[in-house]
Amino acid sequence: MQNYQYFFTQNDYKFGKKIKDFFQKDADRIKLTNVFRVTTNNEFDGIRLSRLEDVLDSRHQPLVLNNKFFYILLVTRSSFHSPWAEKAKQIIVSCGFPTDVQIEKMMLLDFSLHKSLYSRFIKNQKLIVDRMTMLSMTNHSNIQNYFRKIQKPIRNIKMHEIPLLKLDVFNKSSGLALNEEEISYLKNIFKTLKRNPTDIELMMFSQINSEHCRHKIFNSIMIDSENKEKTSLFSLIKSTHQNNKSDIISAYKDNCSIVKSYNEEILITKNKKYLNKKESSAYIIKAETHNHPTAISPFEGAATGSGGEIRDEGATGIGSIPKVGFSGYTLSNLSIKGDIKTWEQEEQKKSDRIKSSLEIILDAPIGAASYNNEFGRPNIFGYFRTFEHLISKSASTNEYYGYHKPIMIAGGIGQIRSIHTEKQKLNDGDCIIVLGGSSYLIGLGGGAASSLSSGSSSENLDFASVQRDNPEIERRCQEVINHCIYLGSNNPILSIHDVGAGGLSNAVPEIVNDSNMGAEIYLENVPLAEKSMSPLEIWCNESQERYVLVLKDKDLPAFSDICSRENCPFSKIGHVKKKKQLIVFDKKNKKVINMPMKSLLGKPPIPTVNIERFEKKYTKNKTKFKSFIESTKMVLELPAVSDKSFLITIGDRSVSGLVARDQLVGQFQTPVANAAATFTSLGSKSGQVMSIGERPSLAISSPEASVEISLGELITNIASCNIGKLSNIKLSANWMASSNDNNELNKLYYGVRKLTDLCKELDIAIPVGKDSLSMNSTWKTNKKNNIVKSPMSLVLSGFSNINNIEDIMTPEIIEHGRIFLIDISNGKNRLGGSAYYQTHNIICSNVPRLDNLDNVKKFFKLIQTLIKNKIISSYHDKSDGGLITTLAEMGFATNCSLVINKNSHLYKNDDSLRSFFFNEELGAIVVVPKSKIDSFSDIVKLMKLDNMIYDLGFTKNQSIPSITINSQKNITIPLHILRKSWSKLSYEIQKIRDNSKLAQDDYKSKINIHKSNIKIKNKIKIQKIKKVFKSRKPSIAILREQGINGHKEMADAFMKAGFNSFDVHTNDKTINYSKFDGLVACGGFSYGDVLGAGRGWAKKILFDDRIRISLEKFFNDTKKFALGVCNGCQMLSQIRDIIPGSELWPEFIQNDSNQFEARLVRVKIKKNNSVFLHKMSGSILPLIVSHGEGKVRYSNKKNKDAAIMNYVDNSNEVTSKYPYNPNGSKNGATAFTNLDGRITIMMPHPERLFYLNQFSYKPSDWMTSPWENFFMSAREWVK
Incomplete structure (x- = not known):
């Protein structure tokens, strides 16, 4: 004490x-x-x-x-x-x-x-x-x-020996989830070793060999007597890679799969100077779930799920860089009080030990978004689905299909240098390093706990198995990895693994076993936050934000220097040993683990599984259908269909500057994108795209149908991007099922087999994936058993290279024209599994299928041809909600009307009308401008696809946009009526989660979007770098602190404007700031903003005489300029005492919405003398904001007119109204400059819109980004 x-x-x-x-x-x-x-x-x-x-x-x-x-x-x-x-x-x-x-x-x-x-x-x-x-x-x-901090009694932290006779008891009491075969295997090992096991050895073994880590079911031999097959699920999946290895560098052997990319310039630092290096690179792909922790503690579960997947992307090869991510959620019904839907129960019944679906969707997305935001990885795609259905009720048991144990999936794309794709061979004496945070007494047994059904372990074990998140230290770790990567062939990392399930007890054996080696580990060297941890707790806890690395002893000093600069802790915990034995010593140098590697990572027996034809189990309900318009509204309110804005604007989707396409489309920023895209590197035209396909409820009737439509949905989504060939798509397949139910296990087998066959036929490889096979929740109420199990669920994420990032179509209708339906199903209008049936609580076996695989191939080739030849002005896949939803979303994105002609051969009566507009068969809608109709027809005829094409109608502008369907009874529905339904869920969630008043304002703005009169004023003369500028490049300090994540895009923007950019950390003790012509403090989360945004960074400067004096001298030099953006803006505003002429500057506090806000807003630039903005006066332009504390607070009300940039509404008026003003600043104030204009601070991010193709929306007549001028003006100012 x-x-x-x-x-x-x-x-x-x-x-x-x-x-x-x-x-x-x-x-x-x-x-x-x-x-x-x-x-x-x-x-x-x-x-x-x-x-x-x-x-x-x-x-x-x-x-x-x-x-x-x-x-x-x-x-x-x-x-x-x-x-x-x-x-x-x-x-x-x-x-x-x-x-x-x-x-x-x-x-x-x-x-x-x-x-x-x-x-x-x-x-x-x-x-x-x-x-x-x-x-x-x-x-x-x-x-x-x-x-008074009265101390608790000191715990007994000794290691314990467990008698072999008590293994079964210890297995259950500690939640090890070992089966009988594994217990027998362990007994034989320790009989051979002639001793009892220790508790730490047993816990380690259980983590390494858990279903979560070892994927025992996917590795089991499946005996299918009906089809006379004997194989494993993993073998089936792997066979797709054997079928098509094209461009795949690594599959199934690293933390992520590695795929060849393009030769592009990558931004690195050398001797702290930024430079571009052109070389071949590769992209990495990964997706994994974090279902159990999210059920127990939604925020922490989703946060650490995202963090773990990010670490995988950074620990591939010998070091890699995460780029962009996605997340998805599948839950049971929400049952929002006051907004109970007809398909929901009044109150969700569940175990007390897990959170309700509503609690999960309120907290989990914030956890995932917060982690991504603070780390600095844009989350740019995702999905959200709910499903719950009664299977049977009896006197003793209620059984449901549902997702009380949710699916929380995180995935993404990273980047790796081609020279770093292979982990190196380890040698005797190499150093084993733990990089990152300290060990906490949390996350114990997480790997094993994730392998159990919710409710089958004790409540204390459930709570102990959930980790905690600290994304800011993971950012520091990544900066260390980045600077090792920048060293190229001198990268000191020999091998790297993230620390995830099982903690060090899993990561250390894995990293040495890859080289067929052993290790000696000293627990006294493992950094501890809590000193009274037992050997078991030190070795097996799952504290996050840690990596295990192996280095040569000679490289430790240089590695230590990198870590010191980044404030990133590390510790040498042991050595690689030639002898294939794992030996772990406690603090008293006593061996607590002494096991042969072959025993630890050998192959305990895995039971075979006999496959039988599955049964179809569900109840059939008699339902009275609502009118067509009312049914449409109900469908639009279903979570799988509805507006997902509440999941999107909470996440920074622009950090890194590498985002080419996110979820929000068009000038109205409507969340309807078919796919997401990232640039290969800053300024490149090439990139990678990704999308998702999943349709789990179909598996109740047919697991094959579920897989077919999931893959079909992914293909129809990613077809919006001109990627060339289907075989360019690489998949991650994530499987969920309730494996303790034989019927569901049978469905899993048939699902995997179907996906394998499809992918082989389409020449698509699956080089990565994961499974989570304990998808059920059980509990008792009044002596009655309750079981909620998920259907077999496949979440497919697809990735591909794309040559030109501009060849991506969205649902926004760029030019009016004819509406064509491209129908892959050849006119089948099956309604089973549709949103329409779900809202009426109907389960039906007549579900969509992928009946003709040739149609998929023809469809994809057609769409690629249309995009390549610039024939279509809009594209949107037909998916959840059916055709009516596809048309509505295109209308929402464009604010225009869609008129559907009378098609009596397609819908003759009310039943066929519903079947036509609500079915979810595979297909897409394209809009063809009048001038391109002949070209479109010629291509369709040439490819002999007339039987798949339906001319439905046309688009047009109207003062009150609507969808009109001409049939026996003409139907006209104003878009604002449909938008009211489509955006209702987002409003209901934001009302509970955020500021209820502002949630209502946001909702109204969406409903009334047809009243908008958005105009952009670009009063800028395009500047080019003069020859004299090219000959002399002034220097700029790209200033960062721990937790800053927006420095690379800032460095790139200044480099492109003619500067030499230098990487400067506040820790650089010998830096003389006066040697630079300019300085920019970048965006991010310095110190995680724990004492207020930018406050910790500011106080560090003010209370360090060396830094303060050097910066004060710089700021007072009239030949110098400075910029602060976002976190840098917040920091500079708090050191204004040393900045001349900044007396009118405000401080920045929490947004009125109580939420992180990431939006493309519009700003008006006032007449000003700022080095950066003086030539942009009078312009009204789109600009990115991404912050949680951006509201200005003045020390004096007289300062309220000091801003030089303000947010404007859709009428171009300066506004304090949400969401046009994302933070509530008076008069929309968002940028300020000092009296002589040399030093400017602003909350928005001009550096993330330096390139024209970084805009998610831009006017068609723009040739370059207006924000390029922002940086060019600074270059012109420096003589």
């Missing part, structure tokens, strides 16, 4: 969302105080305490409780050892405090004399407090004792 502790308090007027929502108006009667406890072995004098007050923005004072009042203290479970505390400590230490300092943040709720409110809190704690992360203390003595 440390000798001194100091308390600091901070009044907090913004309650946590759950507390405020629970107490509503009564929340004003509760006083909330943030309490910081700082402990140290050093006594602090008044000067230091005053400095801490400044850093923490709080008051130092003893905490005294009134004995008559009622209090509740909320503390984090890990107190000083939370990610927040780790980052806050780093800020404090960087401000000149000793390294032994510790900090903890608590929240004190003061109910005063309001006993009734206090009692309500106590009674409803489970609704208010997240038990996964928080503890609540509810009486004076407990609170006072906690403040």
Whole structure:
């Protein structure tokens, strides 16, 4: 225990969302105080305490409780050892405090004399407090004792031997999930070794050999007597790679699959100078699920799921770089109170140990988005689906299909240099390194827990198995990896693995076993956040943000220098050994593990599986159908169909500058994109595209149909991109099933076999994938068993190279014309499995199929030809919701009308009308301009596809856009009526999750979008780099701090404008800023923004005399200029005392929406003298924002007109209205400059729109990006 502790308090007027929502108006009667406890072995004098007050923005004072009042203290479970505390400590230490300092943040709720409110809190704690992360203390003595830090008794942290006779008991009590064959295998091993196993050896073995890690079912021999086959599921999947190895560098043997890419310039640093190096590169692909943790703790589960997949993308080969990602969610019904749908129950029944589907969709996407945002990887695609259906009810059991155990999938694309694609052979004596965060007592047994059904382990084990997230330290790790990568052939990394399921106990054996070697490990060298951890806990915990690397001993000094610069901790924990034995020593140098590698990573027996034909189990309901218009509205409100904006605008989709196409389409930013795309490198025309296909509910009737339509959906999505050949598509196949149900296991087999056959026929390879085969949740209520199991579920993600990123079609109708349906099904209108039937609670066996594979090939070739020859002005696949949804989404994206002609041969009556417009057979809609009709017809005739093409009607502009269907009874539905239904779910979620008033404003803006009159004013004369500029390149410091992630696109923009860009870290002690002509502080999350956005970075500068004096000299030099963007803007605004002429600058606080906002907004540039913006005055332009704290707060109301850039609405008026103004700043203020115009700060990101093809929407007459001028103006200013 440390000798001194100091308390600091901070009044907090913004309650946590759950507390405020629970107490509503009564929340004003509760006083909330943030309490910081700082402990140290050093006594602090008044000067230091005053400095801490400044850093923490709080008051130092003893905490005294009134004995008559009622209090509740909320503390984090890990107190000083939370990610927040780790980052806050780093800020404090960087401000000149000793390294032994510790900090903890608590929240004190003061109910005063309001006993009734206090009692309500106590009674409803489970609704208010997240038990996964928080503890609540509810009486004076407990609170006072906690403040005094009375120590708990020291735990017994010794290793234990487990007698062989008690293996079964230990297996169950510790949740090891070992089967009988594995227990027998273990007993034989230790009988041979002539000793009992230790607890740590058993836990390690269970993690390495868990279903989650070893994929035992996919490796099992499946005996299919009907088809006379004997094979494994994994063998089937692998055979697709054997069938087509084209461009695949690596499959099934690394953290990701590696695929050849293009020869393009990549941006690297050499001697801290940025430069472009042209070379061959490759892209990497991966997708994996994190279902169990997301069910238990949605935010942390989805966050660490995203983080783990990102680490995979960084730990491929001998180091790689994550680029773009996607995420998806499949859940049971939401049952939103006050908005219960006809297909839902009033209240979802579930186990108390898991979260409801509504809770998951409120929290999990925020977790995933927050992780991606803070790390700096744009999440640019995804899906969301709900499904729940009663199978049977009896006196003893209720059985449902559903997703109480959800699917949470994360995936993406990364980049790797061709020289780094192979892990190196390890040698005796090589150093084993742990890079990243410390070990916490969390995530124990996660690999095994994910292999169990929800409800089959104890509640404590469920909670222990969930990890915690700290994306900022993963960003630091990635920067270390990046700088190793930049060294090219001198990269010191020999091999690298991420630390995931099983912790070090899985990662270390794997990395040495790849080279057929052993290892000696010393647990005393493993960094610990909690010192009283047992050997088992140290070795097996799944603390995130860690990597295991192997280096040569001689390379350690250089590697250490890189880590030191990035503030990234690492530790040498052992050595590679030639002897194939894993030996692990505890802190007292005692062997706690001593096992032959062949025993640990050998092949315990896997039982064979006998395959039988599956049964179809479901109930059939009698339903009265609604009218066509009402049915359309219901379909549009189904989550799989509806507006997904609430999942999208929370995520930074522009960081890195490498995003060519995200989810939002057109000037109205409608979330309807068919696919996503990333550039190969900054400024390149080539890139990669990705999309998703999944249709799990069809598997209830036919697993083959589910697989066929999932693959078909992916193909019809990715066909919108001109990728050339079907064989260019590479797939990740992620399988989910309830494997303890033989019927579902049989369906899995038939599904895998069908996908294998399809892919071979289409010449598509599946080089990567994962499975999660414990997809069921069980619990008891009143002695009644409840079972919710998922249907066999396949999520396919597809990836491909694309030569020209501009050859991508979207649902936005660029030019009016004829509407054509391209129907792959040859006129079959099967409604089984459709959104239309789901909203009426109907399960039907007459489901869509991929009856003719040649039609798919012809379809794909046709679309590629049409795009290549620029025949079509719009493309949208027909998928969830059917044709009516496809047409509506095209209308939403364009704000225009679609008129469907009378087609009596297609729909003769009401039933056939519904079948035609609601079926979800494979196909697509294209719009062909009048001038291209003949060319379109010629291509169709040449390819003999007339039987697949239907001329449906035409598009046109109208003051009130609508969809008109001419039939026996003509139907006209205004688009704003349909939009009201389509965007309702997004509104309902945002209303609960964010600011309810602003959610309503956003909803209204979508419904009334037809009233918009958007005009862009580009009053810019295009500048080109003059010859004199090319001959002399001024230098600019690209300034960053730990957690900054927007530096590379900034460096590139200045380089293209004629500057030499230099990588400068605040840790660079010897840097003289005066040697640079300019300086830019970049965007990101410095120190994770734990004490306020940019605040920690600013305080580090102000309390370090060397940095402060150097920067102050730079800012006062009239020949120098500076820029701060986003986090850099927030930081510079807080050091304005050393910036001349910045007295009118504001500070930046939390957005009014209480949410991270990532949008393409429009800004108006006022007349100004800014080095960057003076030539752009009067322009109204699109610009990217990505921030959580962008609202301006002035110290003086007189400063309110100081802004030089403001957000505008759809009428080009300066606005404070959401969502046009994403943060609530008065008059839309978002950029400022100092008095002489040399130093400019702004929240939006011009560096992410330097290239024209970085815009998700742009006017057709633009030849270059107007934001190129922003940087050119700075170059012109430097003489």
